[in-house]
Structure formats: structure tokens, C-alpha cells
Amino acid sequence: MKITxxxxxxxxxxxxxxxxxxxxxxxxxxxxxxxxxxxxSWKSQMLLNVVKLRYGDVPIFLTVQSVIDTNSxxxxxxxxxxxxxxxxxxxWIGSFGGEVEYMTSPTVTYAPMGGAQFGxxxxxxxxxxxxxGLLQAGYSAEMILRLTVHAINGRQNHFGLDNETPVxxxxxxxxxxxxALQANNSIGLRVSSVDGKDxxxxxxxxxxxxxxxxxxxxxxxxxxxxxxTLDFSVVYGAIPSSQKEIAFLTRSVMDVLVDLSGSIKVPMxxxxxxxxxxxxxxxxxxxxxxxxxxxxxxxxxKPDDAAVAVPYHDHWYWINDRDITSKSxxxxxxxxxxxxxxxxxxESPSIVLPTGR
Numbered sequence: 221m222k223i224t225x226x227x228x229x230x231x232x233x234x235x236x237x238x239x240x241x242x243x244x245x246x247x248x249x250x251x252x253x254x255x256x257x258x259x260x261s262w263k264s265q266m267l268l269n270v271v272k273l274r275y276g277d278v279p280i281f282l283t284v285q286s287v288i289d290t291n292s293x294x295x296x297x298x299x300x301x302x303x304x305x306x307x308x309x310x311x312w313i314g315s316f317g318g319e320v321e322y323m324t325s326p327t328v329t330y331a332p333m334g335g336a337q338f339g340x341x342x343x344x345x346x347x348x349x350x351x352x353g354l355l356q357a358g359y360s361a362e363m364i365l366r367l368t369v370h371a372i373n374g375r376q377n378h379f380g381l382d383n384e385t386p387v388x389x390x391x392x393x394x395x396x397x398x399x400a401l402q403a404n405n406s407i408g409l410r411v412s413s414v415d416g417k418d419x420x421x422x423x424x425x426x427x428x429x430x431x432x433x434x435x436x437x438x439x440x441x442x443x444x445x446x447x448x449t450l451d452f453s454v455v456y457g458a459i460p461s462s463q464k465e466i467a468f469l470t471r472s473v474m475d476v477l478v479d480l481s482g483s484i485k486v487p488m489x490x491x492x493x494x495x496x497x498x499x500x501x502x503x504x505x506x507x508x509x510x511x512x513x514x515x516x517x518x519x520x521x522k523p524d525d526a527a528v529a530v531p532y533h534d535h536w537y538w539i540n541d542r543d544i545t546s547k548s549x550x551x552x553x554x555x556x557x558x559x560x561x562x563x564x565x566x567e568s569p570s571i572v573l574p575t576g577r
Contacts, residue, residue: 254287258284258287260528261284262554263527263528263550264528264530265282266550266553267516267528267529267539267550268530268532268537269281269477270477270480270481270516271481271484271516271530271532271537272532273477273478274381274481274482274484274486274496274497274499275490275495275496275497275532275533276496279477281333281338282333283333284328284329286327286328287327287328287329288326288328288329341473341557342472342474343472343473343474344472345456345469345471345472346368346470346471346472346473346559347418347456347470347559348420348468348470349411349418349419349420350559351365351368351468351470352409352410352420352422352454353409353411354555354559355402355409356408356410356411361395361398361399361402362395362396362399363513363548363552365377365395365398366395367471367479367480367513367549367552367556368470368471368476368556368559369468369469369470369471370469370475371391371458371467371469372391372394372443372466372469373443373444373460373466373467374459374467375394375442376388376391378391378503378510379475379479379482380478380479380480380483380499381479381482381497381499383498383500387503387504387505388505389506389507390442391505392505392506392510393442394439394442394443397435397436397438397439397442398439401427401432401436401439404427404432405425406425406426406432406435407422407423407425407436408423408425409422409454410423419453420453420454421451421452421453421454422451422452423450423451423452424436424449424450424452425450443466444460444463445463445464445466446462446463449463449464452464452465453465453466455467455468456469456470457469473557476553476556480513480516480549481499482499482501483499483501483512483515483516484496484499484516484537485501485515485517485518486499486518487535490533495533501515511545513545513549514539514546514549514550515539515540515546516537516538516539516546517537517538517539518535518536518537519535519536519538520534520536521536522536522538523536523538523540525540525541526541527539527540527541527543527546527547528550
């Protein structure tokens with residue numbers, strides 16, 4: 221009987237030991253689950269807002285302020301035994317049991333983006349210093365400048381919902397030249413700060429090969445730059461004040477989203493019923509087709525192979541998971557929004573996950 225009692229006494233210890241790392245094991249899984257969920261919700265929200273702008277609807281942004289995941293483990297144990305010495309001293313009846321209960325209580329806090337700060341972030345043109353920084357970091361000049369600028373020295377970029385303004389082939393040639401000259405280090409960008417004000421300078425390094433020299437001469441001609449100047453100030457504006465300046469007429473976040481909404485393959489019925497604005501998915505300039513940076517498909521049913529998909533107006537809108545260009549552009553929208561931040565930093569979402577023992 222002493223052995224039996226000892227065995228019963230060990231059962232709670234065994235079960236408790238098995239639960240000692242329960243909370244810490246959950247930490248890794250929960251952390252990445254919440255990260256994935258926040259990312260997927262952001263993508264769905266962004267795509268929906270782009271679609272809504274095409275339909276003249278109001279975009280709404282809801283940010284995740286905090287995620288608090290409270291976990292608890294409760295262990296219940298019970299044991300009993302009885303025997304009758306008068307009948308059979310060796311006969312006994314015993315029972316024991318246990319229960320482990322794991323509880324999780326996630327709390328997610330949302331906040332709508334609004335007010336003056338939101339208006340500035342959405343409507344203020346992006347700083348030229350931020351755009352120059354991305355170009356200098358090696359990001360594609362075609363993607364960066366097509367997304368973020370309306371014009372360079374008066375050379376007009378195409379705008380998604382503008383079907384009236386002629387497309388300037390020179391703008392796209394400028395992008396080709398900048399990309400090529402950057403690749404062989406013939407031009408470079410730097411940002412300097414004087415009295416708290418950022419100044420962007422594009423510097424020309426005289427190329428050694430004839431091909432690069434010809435491209436540089438063509439770039440100077442298209443931008444009407446001084447042929448004897450090597451350093452040019454990059455400023456905000458539609459037209460430069462001299463041949464020693466390069467004027468970027470930058471876009472706001474709202475401009476970028478409206479522009480991208482023009483690449484949605486909206487059902488023709490919605491166009492004829494004036495539910496959605498008409499637009500050209502592809503642009504033609506300089507004898508070539510300028511493919512859109514982002515293609516959003518539409519259909520009556522939810523697709524099977526989509527990177528992100530949202531329902532709207534009895535249709536589904538999605539980005540094909542096999543379209544790497546569209547996926548890269550869509551992912552870059554997060555950086556575009558951060559570029560337009562007017563300086564007052566918002567608190568990042570906090571995720572609180574207890575680790576247990």
C-alpha cells in the first residue's frame with residue numbers, strides 16, 4: 221500500500237513537469253502567426269482601397285495599434301483510494317485523474333487613420349530627398365520614378381486615370397538612361413543637410429566609354445541641362461529655374477494609389493454604367509508598349525492562385541501570384557506610404573506575448 225500511495229503522489233508532478241515549457245513553446249508560433257495575419261490584413265486593406273478609388277469610393281485605412289495575447293495554463297489533479305481490511309486486506313480500489321487547461325485571450329486594438337496628420341501623409345508630395353535616397357540605394361529607377369513623380373523637368377509621366385494628356389516618350393527614355401548610367405557609375409545621387417534642410421545633388425562622372433558618353437549627352441539634352449556642369453541640384457517643382465537644376469514634380473500617396481487604380485481590369489459593364497472610371501491598362505510611347513507596374517484582375521468568383529484577393533461590388537479583385545512585377549510593386553506601397561510621413565512618427569504596433577515559465 222505504501223508503494224501505491226507513492227505512485228499516486230508522483231502523478232501530479234509528472235503532469236506539471238510536462239506543462240512547464242508550454243507558454244514558451246507557444247511564443248514562437250504565436251509571434252509569427254500574428255505577424256503573418258497583420259501582413260495579410262494590410263495587403264487586403266491596401267488592395268481594397270486601390271479598387272475603391274477606381275470606383276470613386278472613399279479609401280479607409282485602419283491601423284493595428286496593439287496585439288496583446290494573454291496565455292494561461294491551469295492544472296487540476298485528483299486522486300482517491302479505498303480498501304476493506306475485513307474482507308481482503310490486499311484488495312483496494314483507487315482512482316486518479318488530471319486535467320490541463322490552456323487558455324489564450326488575444327486582444328487586438330485598431331485605430332482609423334484620420335485627422336490632419338493623415339491628410340498630410342496622404343496628400344503631401346513626397347520629399348525629393350527620400351526618392352533620391354531610394355535611387356542611390358539601388359532600387360529600380362523605372363519603378364521608383366514611375367510611381368513617385370508626375371514629371372521630370374517638365375517631361376510628363378503617364379497618370380493612370382488621365383486619358384487626355386499625350387504620353388511623353390521622353391520621360392520613359394530618361395528612365396532608361398538613368399538606369400543605364402547608374403549601372404556603370406556614370407551618375408550618382410547624394411543628400412546633404414544644411415541648417416536642417418535636405419539638399420539633393422545629382423553628380424555626373426565623366427564616362428570613359430563612348431556608349432556611356434552618348435547616353436549622358438542624350439540625358440542632358442532631354443532634361444535641357446548645362447553641358448558644362450557636373451553637379452545639379454534636384455528640387456521640387458514642375459520646371460527648373462535654370463539649366464543647373466533638375467525639377468521633380470513628385471506625387472502624393474493618394475496620387476500613387478489613384479494612378480495604380482488605373483491598371484485594374486474593371487468589368488466593361490461597370491465602365492458603361494459609369495460605376496468606375498475608364499483607364500488604359502497599358503501605355504504606348506516612343507513606338508513601344510509601356511507595361512503597367514501593377515495589374516489587378518477582376519472576376520465573378522474568387523481565384524485559386526492569388527497573392528491577395530478582395531471582394532467588391534459583387535466581383536473579386538486580385539493580384540496573380542505568378543506576376544512577380546505586380547507583387548513587387550504592391551509590396552513597395554508600404555515604403556511609399558512611409559516616404560510621405562510628414563515627420564511625426566506614429567507608434568509601431570506592439571505585440572505582447574507572455575513567455576510563461
